[in-house]
Amino acid sequence: MNTLFSMLSLTLIFSTPIIITALGGLFSERSGVVNIALEGLMMIGAFSAATATVLLEPVTGAAPWLGLLIGMFFGALVALIHAYVSINLRANQVISGTAINLLAIGLTIYFAQIIFNQQRTDSFIRGFVKTTYPGLAKIPVIGPIFFSNMYATAYIALALVVVVWFVVYKTTFGLRLRASGEHPQAVDSMGVSVKKMRYYGVVLSGVLAGLGGSIMVLTQDTQYTMATIHGTGFIALASLIFGKWNPWGVLGAGLFFGFSQVFGIYSGDFAILSKFPDEFFYALPYVLTIIALVVFSGKSVGPKAVGEPYDVSKR
Amino acid sequence: MSKIKKLLLDETKYKITVPIIAILLSFLIGTIVMLLTGINPLGAFKALARTMTGINFDKLFTDKMFNARYVGEFLTTALPITLTGLSVAFAFRTGLFNIGAEGQLLVGAMAATVTSIMLDLPAIIHLPIVILSAALAGALWGFVPGILKAKYNVHEVVVTIMMNYTALHMTNYLLKKLPGSSLIKTVKSNPSGTLQSDFIASITNNSRLHWGIIVVGLSILVFWYIIEKTSFGFELRSVGFNPDASKYAGMKVTRNVMFSMMIAGAFAGLAGAMLSIGTFDYGRILVGFENYGFDGIAVALLGGNVAIGVLLSGLLFGGLKSAQPLMQANGVPLEIAKIISSLIVLFVAMKYGFEMWLRTYAKKQEEEGK
Numbered sequence: 001m002n003t004l005f006s007m008l009s010l011t012l013i014f015s016t017p018i019i020i021t022a023l024g025g026l027f028s029e030r031s032g033v034v035n036i037a038l039e040g041l042m043m044i045g046a047f048s049a050a051t052a053t054v055l056l057e058p059v060t061g062a063a064p065w066l067g068l069l070i071g072m073f074f075g076a077l078v079a080l081i082h083a084y085v086s087i088n089l090r091a092n093q094v095i096s097g098t099a100i101n102l103l104a105i106g107l108t109i110y111f112a113q114i115i116f117n118q119q120r121t122d123s124f125i126r127g128f129v130k131t132t133y134p135g136l137a138k139i140p141v142i143g144p145i146f147f148s149n150m151y152a153t154a155y156i157a158l159a160l161v162v163v164v165w166f167v168v169y170k171t172t173f174g175l176r177l178r179a180s181g182e183h184p185q186a187v188d189s190m191g192v193s194v195k196k197m198r199y200y201g202v203v204l205s206g207v208l209a210g211l212g213g214s215i216m217v218l219t220q221d222t223q224y225t226m227a228t229i230h231g232t233g234f235i236a237l238a239s240l241i242f243g244k245w246n247p248w249g250v251l252g253a254g255l256f257f258g259f260s261q262v263f264g265i266y267s268g269d270f271a272i273l274s275k276f277p278d279e280f281f282y283a284l285p286y287v288l289t290i291i292a293l294v295v296f297s298g299k300s301v302g303p304k305a306v307g308e309p310y311d312v313s314k315r
Numbered sequence: 316m317s318k319i320k321k322l323l324l325d326e327t328k329y330k331i332t333v334p335i336i337a338i339l340l341s342f343l344i345g346t347i348v349m350l351l352t353g354i355n356p357l358g359a360f361k362a363l364a365r366t367m368t369g370i371n372f373d374k375l376f377t378d379k380m381f382n383a384r385y386v387g388e389f390l391t392t393a394l395p396i397t398l399t400g401l402s403v404a405f406a407f408r409t410g411l412f413n414i415g416a417e418g419q420l421l422v423g424a425m426a427a428t429v430t431s432i433m434l435d436l437p438a439i440i441h442l443p444i445v446i447l448s449a450a451l452a453g454a455l456w457g458f459v460p461g462i463l464k465a466k467y468n469v470h471e472v473v474v475t476i477m478m479n480y481t482a483l484h485m486t487n488y489l490l491k492k493l494p495g496s497s498l499i500k501t502v503k504s505n506p507s508g509t510l511q512s513d514f515i516a517s518i519t520n521n522s523r524l525h526w527g528i529i530v531v532g533l534s535i536l537v538f539w540y541i542i543e544k545t546s547f548g549f550e551l552r553s554v555g556f557n558p559d560a561s562k563y564a565g566m567k568v569t570r571n572v573m574f575s576m577m578i579a580g581a582f583a584g585l586a587g588a589m590l591s592i593g594t595f596d597y598g599r600i601l602v603g604f605e606n607y608g609f610d611g612i613a614v615a616l617l618g619g620n621v622a623i624g625v626l627l628s629g630l631l632f633g634g635l636k637s638a639q640p641l642m643q644a645n646g647v648p649l650e651i652a653k654i655i656s657s658l659i660v661l662f663v664a665m666k667y668g669f670e671m672w673l674r675t676y677a678k679k680q681e682e683e684g685k
Contacts, residue, residue: 089668106653
């Protein structure tokens with residue numbers, strides 16, 4: 001039973017950056033802009049957060065928290081490039097996203113070389129620390145999973161799911177955002193700027209992907225390297241699709257994909273699972289996403305106008 | 316009006332002027348980044364020039380002026396990305412976006428390693444089998460997104476991204492299972508099943524350049540011939556332009572989508588062979604992507620998705636990739652090459668914006684001329 005509890009608790013930690021980044025992708029794609037740049041935006045966030053933490057740790061105890069803010073800021077800044085190129089210049093959004101991903105690899109390590117004279121950042125001393133909450137940890141089942149040896153950042157992910165759901169489904173802003181991705185002409189005809197809504201969507205995706213990357217490096221790593229993000233942005237993209245572009249679906253898919261990574265680590269503990277190679281668990285999220293896409297096909301689940309530059313003349 | 320102005324304003328030349336502007340702007344921004352961060356940009360340019368010409372501009376007119384190995388290594392790097400460029404370009408011409416060249420390359424590389432190690436035949440039979448197996452494996456990996464697009468209308472971009480990671484983990488697993496493999500590489504391939512050549516090595520001062528150069532040359536010809544000269548290629552392009560009209564004209568759209576992804580996959584599979592039985596003589600177990608497939612996207616875009624363009628931009632990106640160690644040695648962080656490459660992609664993607672600016676500029680000039 002203890003193994004199961006620690007597996008679930010670890011799942012929550014692994015899923016945190018996936019869920020947050022996927023929620024970012026949700027904003028962008030719901031507004032009508034494809035965002036395969038999530039991976040790159042996570043890298044930018046992770047690098048900025050790790051750098052800020054290394055530099056600020058000697059000064060203040062709040063360094064990792066400031067790191068998160070700085071990661072979010074730079075994530076948003078780079079997302080602005082994607083927004084400008086795909087919204088104003090009407091470039092192919094997939095190409096623009098690919099360019100951002102490539103740019104992120106170059107930029108982060110370039111600046112690591114400038115600042116730290118090596119191809120990675122220096123190690124930070126602590127980053128975030130796992131906490132056990134004395135009273136809460138004693139609650140049966142929930143205690144050991146949610147409140148012992150847990151990073152505070154995991155609660156951010158869970159809270160964000162609720163916030164994003166509320167914003168996207170219960171506010172005027174959310175309605176306009178979703179409409180921009182479904183039927184931009186209708187949004188325009190009501191006097192709301194499609195461009196502006198899409199800018200919000202893409203920049204928010206940068207903020208959240210930056211946050212996801214920051215949390216990932218400050219909880220699962222000791223420094224930023226080229227391998228820190230290792231495809232998590234694409235797993236987030238997979239979660240977004242697997243979760244049918246819906247915050248609750250994203251939560252479920254994110255937890256599931258996080259769990260499949262934990263499975264890989266613990267597979268040796270289970271007789272049946274140990275027969276599967278580690279690679280099987282690594283590849284599982286991607287294979288499942290392809291299967292899900294086939295199952296979903298025919299039903300229109302994704303935002304209808306996603307990927308198309310908005311053309312006023314088509315009204 | 317000056318000649319340059321005239322050229323910039325000529326709409327029929329946008330195909331050539333836009334990529335050149337993209338390249339110049341990217342190098343300009345790269346230079347600015349280097350200057351702002353206190354790096355001497357000359358080191359980067361010297362490294363690039365030495366890589367692509369073999370000439371050391373610091374030692375002109377001495378016996379150390381020219382070293383053929385640099386040229387050999389530069390071409391070795393250009394081979395796989397020219398092929399992934401052909402792969403992406405082929406799909407583009409038929410209206411598909413192949414982000415999956417990365418994965419197709421990996422399965423191609425694996426297939427070549429497996430057939431090279433496991434079979435023992437005379438070179439004249441062995442080598443063609445090895446090369447074909449790489450192309451077939453790539454085609455098979457392209458077939459999956461192709462059939463899903465054709466039959467279920469699932470977007471090929473997402474499927475190919477997921478196929479890339481699946482390929483990475485699957486090939487790692489299978490390569491480790493080959494007899495004698497360690498955790499990082501397989502045993503050496505059979506000499507009869509590799510592209511390596513003592514002759515080419517001897518004329519390029521022991522570079523790793525190999526017979527793959529012939530495979531790439533033939534692939535460029537095949538690409539050009541299929542796309543420009545056959546009715547099959549015409550159908551593929553037509554489906555890319557307008558699937559509905561093509562269907563109305565009696566073309567088999569779903570079949571063509573499938574074939575197109577398979578041919579694109581085959582080119583990328585061959586790129587894999589360039590690495591596993593060309594540059595190296597063993598299969599490598601990778602911790603992550605090496606971005607040959609993503610470089611292919613850059614190559615195809617800059618090359619305007621035509622054979623000759625892919626060749627030229629394959630050489631440019633090959634140079635940028637191959638010059639990286641020398642840049643580092645010259646005191647320039649090698650990632651500047653990656654930054655410049657990605658900026659080129661970004662600027663080419665902004666093609667529409669450039670054309671818009673050029674048109675506005677042309678209009679202004681016209682009005683002033685009146």
